[in-house]
Amino acid sequence: MDRLEVYPYHRLADEGRKTRRNKKRRALFLRKVQPTMRWRPKGFLTRILLVLRDRQAWADVLTWENLMVWAVVFILSRALILGEILPFGFAFIAAFYRKHPIRNLGIVLFSFLGLLTGPGGYLLWSNAVATGVLVTVMNYIRFPEGKRAITLPVLTASILLVSKSAFLCVQEPSFYQEMIIIFESLIAGVLTFVFIVAEEGISEHKAAWEFHFEDITAFSILAVGLILGLTGATFFHMSLTSILSRLGILTAAFLWGSGGGTMAGVLAGIVPAMSSQIFPEMFGIYAISGLVAGLFRNFTRLGVIIGFMLGSLLLSVYMVDTRQAVVGVWETGVASVLFLLLPESLRERVPVQMVEGFMNKADKEDAALVDEYVQELARERVNRLSRIFEELSLALAETTEPQAVSKAERNYLNILFDEISQGFCKSCALYATCWDQDFYRTYKNLFEVFSLAESRGKVDSEEFPPSLRKRCLKCRDLASRINQVFEHLRVAEYWEGKLLESKELVSNQLRGISDIIKNLAGEIDLRTKVDQELRTRLLKETRKLGIKVHDAAPFITPDNQVYFRIVATSCTDGATCDTLAPTISLLMGETYGVCEKQCPRQMGKGRCEFTLSKAYSYRVVTGAAQLAKERVSGDSFTVATLKEGKELLVLSDGMGVGKRAFMESRAVVNLLEELLTGGFAKDVALKTINSVLLLRSPSETFATVDLCMIDLYSAEADFVKIGSAPSFIKRGAKVGVVTSSTPPIGILNNIETVSEKRALRAGDIIIMVTDGVLDSPRGREDRDIWLHRLLSEMEETDPQRISDLIINRALDRARGQPTDDMTVLVARIDGVKGS
Numbered sequence: 001m002d003r004l005e006v007y008p009y010h011r012l013a014d015e016g017r018k019t020r021r022n023k024k025r026r027a028l029f030l031r032k033v034q035p036t037m038r039w040r041p042k043g044f045l046t047r048i049l050l051v052l053r054d055r056q057a058w059a060d061v062l063t064w065e066n067l068m069v070w071a072v073v074f075i076l077s078r079a080l081i082l083g084e085i086l087p088f089g090f091a092f093i094a095a096f097y098r099k100h101p102i103r104n105l106g107i108v109l110f111s112f113l114g115l116l117t118g119p120g121g122y123l124l125w126s127n128a129v130a131t132g133v134l135v136t137v138m139n140y141i142r143f144p145e146g147k148r149a150i151t152l153p154v155l156t157a158s159i160l161l162v163s164k165s166a167f168l169c170v171q172e173p174s175f176y177q178e179m180i181i182i183f184e185s186l187i188a189g190v191l192t193f194v195f196i197v198a199e200e201g202i203s204e205h206k207a208a209w210e211f212h213f214e215d216i217t218a219f220s221i222l223a224v225g226l227i228l229g230l231t232g233a234t235f236f237h238m239s240l241t242s243i244l245s246r247l248g249i250l251t252a253a254f255l256w257g258s259g260g261g262t263m264a265g266v267l268a269g270i271v272p273a274m275s276s277q278i279f280p281e282m283f284g285i286y287a288i289s290g291l292v293a294g295l296f297r298n299f300t301r302l303g304v305i306i307g308f309m310l311g312s313l314l315l316s317v318y319m320v321d322t323r324q325a326v327v328g329v330w331e332t333g334v335a336s337v338l339f340l341l342l343p344e345s346l347r348e349r350v351p352v353q354m355v356e357g358f359m360n361k362a363d364k365e366d367a368a369l370v371d372e373y374v375q376e377l378a379r380e381r382v383n384r385l386s387r388i389f390e391e392l393s394l395a396l397a398e399t400t401e402p403q404a405v406s407k408a409e410r411n412y413l414n415i416l417f418d419e420i421s422q423g424f425c426k427s428c429a430l431y432a433t434c435w436d437q438d439f440y441r442t443y444k445n446l447f448e449v450f451s452l453a454e455s456r457g458k459v460d461s462e463e464f465p466p467s468l469r470k471r472c473l474k475c476r477d478l479a480s481r482i483n484q485v486f487e488h489l490r491v492a493e494y495w496e497g498k499l500l501e502s503k504e505l506v507s508n509q510l511r512g513i514s515d516i517i518k519n520l521a522g523e524i525d526l527r528t529k530v531d532q533e534l535r536t537r538l539l540k541e542t543r544k545l546g547i548k549v550h551d552a553a554p555f556i557t558p559d560n561q562v563y564f565r566i567v568a569t570s571c572t573d574g575a576t577c578d579t580l581a582p583t584i585s586l587l588m589g590e591t592y593g594v595c596e597k598q599c600p601r602q603m604g605k606g607r608c609e610f611t612l613s614k615a616y617s618y619r620v621v622t623g624a625a626q627l628a629k630e631r632v633s634g635d636s637f638t639v640a641t642l643k644e645g646k647e648l649l650v651l652s653d654g655m656g657v658g659k660r661a662f663m664e665s666r667a668v669v670n671l672l673e674e675l676l677t678g679g680f681a682k683d684v685a686l687k688t689i690n691s692v693l694l695l696r697s698p699s700e701t702f703a704t705v706d707l708c709m710i711d712l713y714s715a716e717a718d719f720v721k722i723g724s725a726p727s728f729i730k731r732g733a734k735v736g737v738v739t740s741s742t743p744p745i746g747i748l749n750n751i752e753t754v755s756e757k758r759a760l761r762a763g764d765i766i767i768m769v770t771d772g773v774l775d776s777p778r779g780r781e782d783r784d785i786w787l788h789r790l791l792s793e794m795e796e797t798d799p800q801r802i803s804d805l806i807i808n809r810a811l812d813r814a815r816g817q818p819t820d821d822m823t824v825l826v827a828r829i830d831g832v833k834g835s
Helices: 016-033 044-053 055-061 064-076 087-096 101-116 122-140 148-170 175-203 213-229 240-274 280-295 297-316 322-340 351-361 364-400 402-424 431-437 439-456 466-471 475-522 532-545 576-588 658-677 682-694 785-793 799-813
Strands: 003-005 010-012 549-556 562-569 592-598 607-614 618-627 635-642 646-653 705-711 716-722 727-731 734-738 755-759 765-769 822-831
Touching (some): 064 087, 064 101, 064 213, 087 101, 087 148, 087 213, 101 122, 122 148, 175 213, 213 240, 240 297, 280 297, 297 322, 402 475, 431 439, 532 549, 532 576, 562 576, 576 592, 618 635, 618 799, 635 658, 635 822, 646 658, 646 765, 646 822, 658 705, 682 705, 716 727, 727 785, 734 755, 765 785, 785 799
Antiparallel strands (some): 549 562, 562 607, 592 607, 618 822, 635 646, 646 705, 705 716, 716 755, 765 822
16 A cells, blocks of 8 residues: 655655665764755765755865865875885774764775875775775774774774785785785784874864874874875975975974984985885985074074075085976975964974973972872872782681681581481481470480580490480491591591681781881882983083083982983993093082993993992992801892992891701892882881791791991991891901890881991991801800900901901801801991092
8 A cells, every 4th residue: 555755745655664764764864964854865876966955064074174084095095105005095094984974985985086096907906995895894893892992903904904815816816915915904903003093182182282102103104104195296396295304304303403303304215215216315315404404493494494405405416317406496495485384383382392391381389299299199009009908918817716716616516416417317217206306305415425526536326325325226327427527527627727827827918018018108209300400501511522422310319319310322441421420520519420330232332321429438348258057058148339328238147057048038138138229218128028027937937137338428337236146346456346136037027126326437347247156165155255356456457358367267166167157247438539
């Protein structure tokens, strides 16, 4: 039956639900294009004609954004690499083909137009087929939320690889062409990811000053693709690629000086080579032109243009083709006009300039607020991690509490009764009598039997209560079953106890980790600053001296210590750092010296890095001697110079002897050195090490700590002794003693770090020993006296000889058989000339 349609006044056959649903979809699509249409046309061409007839539809379609996208896809579809690879167009289509039907139609059309203006034959048809397959798949596939940046590049590369490989098989298969296809697919996948970043920046309408490094890189690669796509395009016999390259060099020189201009020139010389149009002379012309243009940056834009032209003319004499040189002058003129037409606010809109401007205008108070905020944020993050471990510890501790244990015991009793009543007695003829009619007496009798079995380990039927023996028909079997169940429960209880012990141990370890993290969080200090004014002055001074310094960063620590981190061209004799030290000393008004340097493997090649700090007034000369009771000594020591100008001496004695004691002492020494070198306070470092040792099982051993930190500016020594032997300070014939009364580290949960400071001077000698040196078979009454007397009578000042003499004397006292490992660490304080 026909139905009457009001508009446009003609009859239509009833096409069913499916046809009506399709018409609704088409009408919805049409309304997006032309909201004023009241009737639903049939056919794709009809819709296009309607759009062409309506001015509002033209305004909605021909937006600046759509026109830019279509122009870019047209140019990128022509961008050839090595004469036969076209990855840019596919990547751009994949990244920008989304949620815009009219734009998508334009992207497809202009992409095919771009391919038609490029190479023909096999390349044209294979790329056309790949484009069609890519667009078709993009119309029907939906990407998971948040996974587009990962799945889309893989999909693009896969479509290109499959479609082009299939087309190649239809034509003439070639191994070379297949390798080209694989290479092109991989490049297209990477470029798709890059263009996704660019598309997000455009869709979010980001300003230039909001760009991150990823955005700058993405748009730079997009610009390279556009230049490649314009290869071969001319305007009045002038190359558009050359005009854009020169415009880019002028802009880079104006913004970033000679360095930026040179880099842009080198890049502009490389781009033509990527499209197989090799112009070797252009590398030098563009690079030199960018360099000279950057040197004239202070003379405004006109100076940049004059510098660029001078650089071009300097090398144009080497060009054999005179016509090409003349065309180059015209191209430079057009690029200069475009450069002058760029907005005056160009420098403010560039991200790097915005950052520098912000840093230069930043107020010190604002910087301090930002710094404090960052520091508090970092500390809060670490504290949050500490609370997580603390909660985990509490969660495990709840299962080891007495209430949980008593509940488990009650469960065992229930298991016993269930096993007997529901298992053993269930098939007995007297089950109803015992467990229903006389339940209380049965329960009481079995409870007495269970008590006997628990106390004696097993039970016999003769030990049953008389009432139970009279009533039960299977007393012997019941006794055997009870013993069997008890044996299983004892095994289960044993392993349950082991499990509870493990949980308690893990709970304590997690609590210890929480304490460690909490202590370290309190020491977070991010207040190190870079003095930009001092950096600028330093770079100027190094240029005057002719020293090739790539970077110089003056760091100011919270205690107002200034360190200079220098990156320079490597020298052949390793003396650049020593040459620069007097310059910095003159600049700062204080003596500075090299405290740390990293030279390359091959001198004179590459770069070197070194750190200069305020020159020390004192230096420490050390010597050590060691004698093991067994094959491996259980003592460990270290000597290190900290960045804050302190010499670190650490001596540790592991409990016992041999490899086990060595592992304990080595762990203490290494961890202590790393924490103190990392800038943590000695109290926090010692508490951290104590917590780490406590985290081990109770069977592990402990270690002593003998620590001495000598200030290289004031010669003040700071002693911290935890369970260690006395230390001695020798000044001429006088000998002082530094003792300790605290237990070794790793025994108590909380340790008290008692610090004892001594004012020293040049020539003083510090002697640190372990218990094995002082212990003697003669008893403990003269434990310290003999070493005190030896040091007061000794005239030797060389630290190594002193340590050897002490070890030999201690070995003589032990009659050649040491009772423990022996270690001696000696340090002499010397003044520095000129300080």
